[in-house]
Amino acid sequence: MGAKKVGVLVGRENTFPLPFIDMVNQRGAAEGVSAELAVLGGTAELEEPAHAVIVDRISHEIPYYRAHLKSSALMGTVVINDPFWWEADEKFFECTLARKLGVAVPKTVVLPNKEYIPDIDHEKSLRNLQHPLDWEGIVAYTGLPAVLKPNTGGGWKDVHIVDSVEQLVTAYDTSGLKTMILQEFIDWQDYVRCICIGREHILPIRYNPRAPFEERYQISNPPTGALRDESIKQARILVDALGYDMDTVEFAVRDDVLYAIDFLNPAPDFDNFSIKEDNFQWVLEKMTDLVLAYARGDGKAPWRGEHRWWNHIPTK
Numbered sequence: 251m252g253a254k255k256v257g258v259l260v261g262r263e264n265t266f267p268l269p270f271i272d273m274v275n276q277r278g279a280a281e282g283v284s285a286e287l288a289v290l291g292g293t294a295e296l297e298e299p300a301h302a303v304i305v306d307r308i309s310h311e312i313p314y315y316r317a318h319l320k321s322s323a324l325m326g327t328v329v330i331n332d333p334f335w336w337e338a339d340e341k342f343f344e345c346t347l348a349r350k351l352g353v354a355v356p357k358t359v360v361l362p363n364k365e366y367i368p369d370i371d372h373e374k375s376l377r378n379l380q381h382p383l384d385w386e387g388i389v390a391y392t393g394l395p396a397v398l399k400p401n402t403g404g405g406w407k408d409v410h411i412v413d414s415v416e417q418l419v420t421a422y423d424t425s426g427l428k429t430m431i432l433q434e435f436i437d438w439q440d441y442v443r444c445i446c447i448g449r450e451h452i453l454p455i456r457y458n459p460r461a462p463f464e465e466r467y468q469i470s471n472p473p474t475g476a477l478r479d480e481s482i483k484q485a486r487i488l489v490d491a492l493g494y495d496m497d498t499v500e501f502a503v504r505d506d507v508l509y510a511i512d513f514l515n516p517a518p519d520f521d522n523f524s525i526k527e528d529n530f531q532w533v534l535e536k537m538t539d540l541v542l543a544y545a546r547g548d549g550k551a552p553w554r555g556e557h558r559w560w561n562h563i564p565t566k
């Protein structure tokens with residue numbers, strides 16, 4: 251690999267990418283590291299990667315980027331975040347994992363889809379599915395109100411709070427091709443969102459999901475004491491297990507218990523207008539530290555060597 255370049259893949263976000271690239275260029279110059287918006291247009295197998303590190307903010311929407319990233323990871327690029335695991339990860343799996351790790355999560359059930367692609371024949375192709383669903387039994391587990399939301403996704407899209415089986419079925423009927431989960435609604439007294447970088451640096455911020463979008467991060471009222479310590483501890487357990495170098499982890503707090511609500515945010519909101527300036531500066535610093543360390547070769551990507559095929563690649 252030639253010069254040590256950090257590439258950034260971005261969607262339409264505007265406030266994070268360029269200041270991040272500027273900071274990496276400033277701080278990396280002395281050690282020969284530079285940063286840029288990566289430009290990709292058709293990747294050949296065994297192509298020598300142009301980037302030592304790629305920060306991926308958008309491959310969940312642009313499948314070609316994902317294909318490129320998987321191949322460059324194999325060729326030696328450190329990709330933030332792991333493109334293989336991100337592709338496989340789901341909220342329901344994460345709930346099961348959290349329980350195994352001793353982190354509290356709402357009681358959760360994953361549901362069969364409402365609809366399928368046209369080639370699926372409802373009589374012939376779905377013989378393994380119980381029909382109709384036992385809505386009463388499902389709700390007996392989660393309780394009411396409950397939250398119906400996609401098993402993967404973000405931006406609060408298709409998140410419904412339902413108070414009755416009737417409302418649940420009405421909301422479910424609009425879910426189309428999406429796989430949905432149904433969750434116990436945590437009637438919280440407090441709420442914390444943690445920005446997590448490098449699986450180690452955790453910034454807990456008080457968050458009010460009931461406020462309008464740009465006022466949700468409550469910077470004037472930071473979590474302190476046990477709440478702060480506990481959010482850092484629990485968030486670290488989750489991101490370390492998942493191997494995400496950038497993520498946000500949300501906790502709803504009910505009766506002093508922190509329930510992890512959403513921790514599948516591998517391209518977290520870094521916009522300065524939502525997280526606010528001080529937190530934005532913290533993100534720029536920690537992300538810069540992280541990519542410079544990887545570019546330098548300090549530490550390997552958490553996922554390197556973890557798939558079976560790594561063991562079959564001849565070493566030089």
Ligand SMILES: Nc1ncnc2c1ncn2[C@@H]1O[C@H](COP(=O)(O)OP(=O)(O)OP(=O)(O)O)[C@@H](O)[C@H]1O
Pocket residue numbers: 356397399403404405406407409433434435436437459500502511512515
């Ligand atoms: N089980 C729950 N109990 C209480 N509130 C919940 C629960 N699940 C979701 N919510 C509320 O709905 C919001 C959106 O849910 P969630 O974070 O899972 O969706 P998302 O689309 O991934 O959101 P984001 O884009 O903010 O990551 C949460 O911030 C929270 O306020």
Ligand SMILES: [Mg+2]
Pocket residue numbers: 403404405512514515
């Ligand atoms: Mg999310």
